[in-house]
Amino acid sequence: MAAPVDYEAFRAEVRDFAMSRCPPEIRAVVATYRKLSRKIWYPWQKILFEHGWGAPGWPKQYGGTGWDLKQRHIFDEVMAECDCPPQYHHGLRHLGPVIIEFGSEEQKQRFLPGILNGTDWWCQGYSEPGAGSDLASLRTTARREGDEYVVEGQKTWTSHAQESDWMYTLVRTSKEAKKQQGISLLLIPLNSPGITIRPIRTIDGWHHVNEVFLDQVRVPVANRVGEEGQGWTYGKFLLERERLGGANVAPAMKNLERTRALIERELASPAQAPKRASLEERLLLAEAELRGAQALGQEAVAATMEGRPLGLLPSVLKLGTSVTAQHVSEIALDAVGERLAPRFRPTSANAEAPGIEWVQNYLYGRVRTIYGGSSEVQKNVIAKQLFGS
Amino acid sequence: MSFTPTPIVGGDAFEQACAIGLEADRELALSADPAATLRKYWDEIVAQGWLEAEGELADLAALAGGAGRGGLPLPVALSCGVIPFLLGRRRDLLEHRIALILPEAAVDDPADALRLEGGRLTGAVVGIETPPDPTHVLVVLDDALLFAPVDGVTRYQRIDAKPAADFRFNGTPVEVLESGITARAEQARDLGALLTCIEAVSAAGAVIEQTIAYLLNRVQFGVPLATHQALRHRVAEMYVEYENLRGLAAQALRHGSEEWRDIAFAKLRLGEAGRFIAQAAIQCHGGMGMTEDVAAIRLARRIMMAEFEYGDRSFQMRRLLDAHRAAA
Numbered sequence: 044m045a046a047p048v049d050y051e052a053f054r055a056e057v058r059d060f061a062m063s064r065c066p067p068e069i070r071a072v073v074a075t076y077r078k079l080s081r082k083i084w085y086p087w088q089k090i091l092f093e094h095g096w097g098a099p100g101w102p103k104q105y106g107g108t109g110w111d112l113k114q115r116h117i118f119d120e121v122m123a124e125c126d127c128p129p130q131y132h133h134g135l136r137h138l139g140p141v142i143i144e145f146g147s148e149e150q151k152q153r154f155l156p157g158i159l160n161g162t163d164w165w166c167q168g169y170s171e172p173g174a175g176s177d178l179a180s181l182r183t184t185a186r187r188e189g190d191e192y193v194v195e196g197q198k199t200w201t202s203h204a205q206e207s208d209w210m211y212t213l214v215r216t217s218k219e220a221k222k223q224q225g226i227s228l229l230l231i232p233l234n235s236p237g238i239t240i241r242p243i244r245t246i247d248g249w250h251h252v253n254e255v256f257l258d259q260v261r262v263p264v265a266n267r268v269g270e271e272g273q274g275w276t277y278g279k280f281l282l283e284r285e286r287l288g289g290a291n292v293a294p295a296m297k298n299l300e301r302t303r304a305l306i307e308r309e310l311a312s313p314a315q316a317p318k319r320a321s322l323e324e325r326l327l328l329a330e331a332e333l334r335g336a337q338a339l340g341q342e343a344v345a346a347t348m349e350g351r352p353l354g355l356l357p358s359v360l361k362l363g364t365s366v367t368a369q370h371v372s373e374i375a376l377d378a379v380g381e382r383l384a385p386r387f388r389p390t391s392a393n394a395e396a397p398g399i400e401w402v403q404n405y406l407y408g409r410v411r412t413i414y415g416g417s418s419e420v421q422k423n424v425i426a427k428q429l430f431g432s
Numbered sequence: 433m434s435f436t437p438t439p440i441v442g443g444d445a446f447e448q449a450c451a452i453g454l455e456a457d458r459e460l461a462l463s464a465d466p467a468a469t470l471r472k473y474w475d476e477i478v479a480q481g482w483l484e485a486e487g488e489l490a491d492l493a494a495l496a497g498g499a500g501r502g503g504l505p506l507p508v509a510l511s512c513g514v515i516p517f518l519l520g521r522r523r524d525l526l527e528h529r530i531a532l533i534l535p536e537a538a539v540d541d542p543a544d545a546l547r548l549e550g551g552r553l554t555g556a557v558v559g560i561e562t563p564p565d566p567t568h569v570l571v572v573l574d575d576a577l578l579f580a581p582v583d584g585v586t587r588y589q590r591i592d593a594k595p596a597a598d599f600r601f602n603g604t605p606v607e608v609l610e611s612g613i614t615a616r617a618e619q620a621r622d623l624g625a626l627l628t629c630i631e632a633v634s635a636a637g638a639v640i641e642q643t644i645a646y647l648l649n650r651v652q653f654g655v656p657l658a659t660h661q662a663l664r665h666r667v668a669e670m671y672v673e674y675e676n677l678r679g680l681a682a683q684a685l686r687h688g689s690e691e692w693r694d695i696a697f698a699k700l701r702l703g704e705a706g707r708f709i710a711q712a713a714i715q716c717h718g719g720m721g722m723t724e725d726v727a728a729i730r731l732a733r734r735i736m737m738a739e740f741e742y743g744d745r746s747f748q749m750r751r752l753l754d755a756h757r758a759a760a
Binding site: 339363421426 | 435640647648658664667668669671672677682697698749
């Protein structure tokens with residue numbers, strides 16, 4: 044039997060590592076809300092990998108750490124507290140576990156090392172113009188021709204496609220069955236002929252997401268994960284593993300602390316005292332909500348470790364923390380808005396106005412109640428269970 | 433199966449408190465003499481040994497939770513938790529029916545606030561939660577814990593059916609039980625706030641459960657109200673607020689009454705989440721939500737009142753902000 048884990052010692056070890064090994068210039072990017080991109084993430088992933096911490100959630104035999112859930116939760120918390128970038132999730136948290144569970148031996152050997160050491164960069168090809176919350180309505184098709192599939196269609200909201208090497212993609216391989224059953228999961232190199240990536244301009248002026256057009260793209264059958272027609276099962280497996288994502292409230296708490304410091308800095312003059320007091324009160328209410336979410340997150344981790352069902356906790360956490368995070372970003376906007384909102388422009392010239400990132404952050408933050416299951420979808424899920432149907 | 437809340441601390445004490453609460457609530461609705469009815473149930477909980485929980489926080493939480501779910505209109509947090517804690521070794525005094533006057537007690541006339549002059553108490557306080565027919569008061573004043581017989585008193589039943597009183601003292605002789613009480617009195621107030629939160633969380637769970645039952649059964653335009661997404665989403669929002677508050681209260685209970693910040697945050701949230709849940713329950717019940725006939729609405733009213741016990745949200749916000757500023 045394994046020795047009991049000393050979680051406080053582990054927390055101290057992770058903190059020590061984060062503070063001593065994460066380069067200050069990378070932590071500064073996180074602390075000042077600058078855009079996280081592959082060139083920031085990669086060197087940090089390389090450091091983690093070389094330390095043996097490249098994939099906290101993977102089994103040891105595939106290069107994971109072998110940590111239990113609470114250790115992984117502590118790791119994520121400490122990373123946020125120390126301004127380290129959250130690990131790039133598409134490979135490590137989404138696709139990696141699916142390959143480990145359902146991929147062939149060749150696929151494991153081919154794809155897992157590049158995810159682990161950060162040399163291969165992945166994006167997710169799920170959403171389509173006609174398939175958002177209703178993902179199973181996706182229409183991108185893959186027609187079998189010998190040892191290849193020929194893929195035709197369009198993906199959208201594809202984060203990081205502009206800097207990725209690969210896209211794990213849900214495609215329709217059959218139209219005859221129930222719509223969830225005719226879906227397969229393909230791994231598509233983004234340098235394949237027939238792929239066009241077009242940026243989508245979002246309201247915050249940054250380039251986060253893209254449209255990906257697939258025009259007669261030929262993909263080897265060997266790049267299909269698992270069985271043909273079982274892609275929906277793999278997609279659900281991926282989402283199930285992500286259900287505890289909302290349990291990590293540390294990034295939101297860190298953001299709240301930064302907002303508190305911003306208010307102190309921005310509204311320091313006596314003339315601003317009433318506004319400052321008002322914003323501090325609003326921030327305290329948000330802190331109370333986040334502390335509630337933090338307590339629920341700890342409950343969720345404990346429940347999972349003890350094999351108890353999570354029930355509605357993941358939806359409650361997603362719904363609650365996304366709204367609270369938006370409140371916090373509204374408070375920050377109110378602190379700087381009068382001075383900076385009129386100067387916010389959709390260009391990199393923004394970087395020259397100190398504090399402008401709070402305006403961008405507010406606009407970007409609107410997405411929190413939309414992605415990963417919109418608030419309305421979460422309320423449907425919660426109501427269905429509460430009402431029994 | 434629709435929603436059934438899980439108590440923060442369950443067990444026999446919870447079930448018993450809930451059962452007594454439901455019985456008292458039913459009887460009060462029909463009683464010609466509510467004061468006598470409250471007194472009868474007070475005598476019952478004294479006989480059951482509730483005042484001798486010996487400061488075991490989990491036991492107190494079970495009682496408070498059960499009282500919350502059952503809507504028991506008696507001062508459980510006060511009489512079972514706060515007063516025994518303050519009395520310390522003087523538990524012999526628990527044979528009396530004691531009200532508590534903390535330094536934050538409300539006054540109508542600030543010039544006539546309580547004051548101690550030559551060992552005698554003078555002044556007035558209002559809106560004090562009491563056991564039925566209080567015989568004595570415990571007063572925290574000038575860093576001392578005082579014990580005095582009731583002098584001038586106006587007793588009444590609050591809108592949430594709990595007994596309360598306004599007190600007037602005209603040179604009433606007091607016994608000084610203890611000096612240097614301020615820190616312990618603050619702890620006592622936080623214990624009261626914690627138990628009040630647990631009581632309110634439990635009441636809120638019952639409110640949601642009963643609101644769901646109402647929406648499933650009430651038919652309008654040929655369909656149950658529960659088929660309407662607008663109402664289903666409202667209930668989902670109530671549930672998210674409830675869970676958040678429950679998480680905070682449960683954590684505060686785990687950390688104990690010395691972790692005042694946890695309690696202050698929970699009590700702050702009670703002001704926000706509790707009122708949201710109560711108001712949403714009223715709205716979901718339509719016109720019936722404005723009546724006393726609906727048990728969920730009586731509980732909702734109790735939750736609204738709970739905010740003002742042991743430090744309302746402004747009070748908790750001020751102390752938390754003060755602590756933040758002191759640390760900055």
